[in-house]
Amino acid sequence: MTGTAATIGGVAAGRTPYPQAARQLLRETLFAAARDELQRRAWSQITMADVASAAGVSRQTLYNEFGSRDEFAQAFVIHEGERFMDGVDAAVRAHFDDPRAAVEAALEAFLRAAGEDPLVRIVISDDGTGGMLPFVTTQGMPVVQWATARLTATIEEGWPQAPPEKARLLAEALVRLAISHITAPGEAPEVTAAATSELLGPFIDEALGTAPR
Amino acid sequence: MTGTAATIGGVAAGRTPYPQAARQLLRETLFAAARDELQRRAWSQITMADVASAAGVSRQTLYNEFGSRDEFAQAFVIHEGERFMDGVDAAVRAHFDDPRAAVEAALEAFLRAAGEDPLVRIVISDDGTGGMLPFVTTQGMPVVQWATARLTATIEEGWPQAPPEKARLLAEALVRLAISHITAPGEAPEVTAAATSELLGPFIDEALGTAPR
DNA sequence: TTCTTTACAAGATGAGCTACTTTGTCAAAT
DNA sequence: ATTTGACAAAGTAGCTCATCTTGTAAAGAA
Numbered sequence: 001m002t003g004t005a006a007t008i009g010g011v012a013a014g015r016t017p018y019p020q021a022a023r024q025l026l027r028e029t030l031f032a033a034a035r036d037e038l039q040r041r042a043w044s045q046i047t048m049a050d051v052a053s054a055a056g057v058s059r060q061t062l063y064n065e066f067g068s069r070d071e072f073a074q075a076f077v078i079h080e081g082e083r084f085m086d087g088v089d090a091a092v093r094a095h096f097d098d099p100r101a102a103v104e105a106a107l108e109a110f111l112r113a114a115g116e117d118p119l120v121r122i123v124i125s126d127d128g129t130g131g132m133l134p135f136v137t138t139q140g141m142p143v144v145q146w147a148t149a150r151l152t153a154t155i156e157e158g159w160p161q162a163p164p165e166k167a168r169l170l171a172e173a174l175v176r177l178a179i180s181h182i183t184a185p186g187e188a189p190e191v192t193a194a195a196t197s198e199l200l201g202p203f204i205d206e207a208l209g210t211a212p213r
Numbered sequence: 214m215t216g217t218a219a220t221i222g223g224v225a226a227g228r229t230p231y232p233q234a235a236r237q238l239l240r241e242t243l244f245a246a247a248r249d250e251l252q253r254r255a256w257s258q259i260t261m262a263d264v265a266s267a268a269g270v271s272r273q274t275l276y277n278e279f280g281s282r283d284e285f286a287q288a289f290v291i292h293e294g295e296r297f298m299d300g301v302d303a304a305v306r307a308h309f310d311d312p313r314a315a316v317e318a319a320l321e322a323f324l325r326a327a328g329e330d331p332l333v334r335i336v337i338s339d340d341g342t343g344g345m346l347p348f349v350t351t352q353g354m355p356v357v358q359w360a361t362a363r364l365t366a367t368i369e370e371g372w373p374q375a376p377p378e379k380a381r382l383l384a385e386a387l388v389r390l391a392i393s394h395i396t397a398p399g400e401a402p403e404v405t406a407a408a409t410s411e412l413l414g415p416f417i418d419e420a421l422g423t424a425p426r
Numbered sequence: 427t428t429c430t431t432t433a434c435a436a437g438a439t440g441a442g443c444t445a446c447t448t449t450g451t452c453a454a455a456t
Numbered sequence: 457a458t459t460t461g462a463c464a465a466a467g468t469a470g471c472t473c474a475t476c477t478t479g480t481a482a483a484g485a486a
Binding site for chain 2: 124125129133137138139140141144169170172173176177179180181183184185186195196198199200201202203205206
Binding site: 232 | 457458459460
């Protein structure tokens with residue numbers, strides 16, 4: 001995201017320039033197409049041509065936007081992550097007055113939503129080569145870094161007095177624990193969320209301050 | 214582990230009865246054989262017959278001890294974990310007077326040892342079906358639970374006044390974070406360990422008490 | 427422009443087949 | 457308790473050929 005541009009090529013601020021908007025629309029369409037296809041077959045069974053045609057776009061356009069199959073898969077995983085991060089964001093914002101409750105609500109929302117999502121289940125249970133699981137585990141750093149950055153931003157927005165480094169620390173730990181609990185679930189979401197909130201509570205109090213903004 | 218038995222079938226306490234000892238020896242030998250084989254081929258290329266013969270044992274004996282190939286792999290992963298948990302234990306014990314330092318040293322020891330271990334590297338980089346990676350990630354609960362139990366025991370030994378539930382909470386989080394940082398490494402071990410220690414520090418102070426035993 | 431179409435080489439994958447191997451379980455022998 | 461030999465069922469390996477897919481490039485259309 002390039003933030004809110006002032007003026008680009010004479011375009012008024014606030015309105016998204018056409019090229020960006022078109023590109024965004026293209027990506028969204030391609031992701032939606034891939035999502036549809038994944039309801040039926042596994043990722044290894046879906047070709048780039050399938051995705052392109054399901055999106056009503058030529059295969060070449062797909063390759064122009066994403067350099068390779070893996071790159072698309074990586075971007076797709078992160079895009080799906082957006083869906084969940086929206087829920088996480090909302091949960092945090094609903095508790096800007098109580099950081100411990102914010103963490104608990106956010107984690108529970110994520111674990112519940114992701115745990116029930118059919119697409120996530122497919123990705124998690126798909127262990128074979130060619131699946132998308134590696135992008136969440138062994139090659140999961142892009143996802144971790146992206147999710148950490150987004151969560152850090154939300155935390156800093158709600159608790160601007162918090163030291164940035166501590167916000168990042170908390171965010172990354174939450175992201176890694178969330179991924180861990182999705183790939184290898186132990187207790188029910190609410191139990192895990194409550195326990196994690198209790199664990200991180202003392203740090204949260206110290207870093208975000210017991211007093212709200 | 215059955216702890217220290219009092220008297221079993223007339224055998225004096227303290228001495229391990231032969232059957233247990235033999236069984237233990239058998240398992241160790243089989244694990245060592247598997248470890249040797251894994252230096253050369255991937256797990257999917259190694260047959261149960263390979264393991265058995267490398268251990269100088271019949272294939273049937275292997276099947277008598279471990280019901281199936283997957284069961285053996287699972288047990289093997291945990292057995293390898295023992296090696297690292299020994300180091301973790303030692304690191305914790307060296308800092309019974311300073312719980313924060315204990316956590317930092319333990320995590321750093323683990324990340325360093327596991328990160329440099331050739332066997333771990335193989336397991337992590339092996340994404341194909343038939344590998345051992347699932348036993349650490351998607352089917353990793355047995356490992357998580359075992360490691361959590363062991364670490365919990367060590368913590369309770371060093372800080373007996375700590376509430377058992379809090380010790381368990383801390384242990385499981387450390388285990389999950391450790392696995393996460395092994396499968397998807399971010400910073401160097403010492404950085405990760407220091408950051409995690411800072412994150413969990415406040416909880417540690419509260420749960421294990423600032424005052425040593 | 428930007429997207430589509432068409433074409434292409436290199437590599438991967440699938441079908442179809444056979445032969446062999448491996449897994450997991452027996453009962454008998456040591 | 458361990459080994460041996462045997463077994464069915466399932467899986468894999470090798471093989472061939474045809475087809476498909478990936479990734480890239482250039483030419484054409486909106």
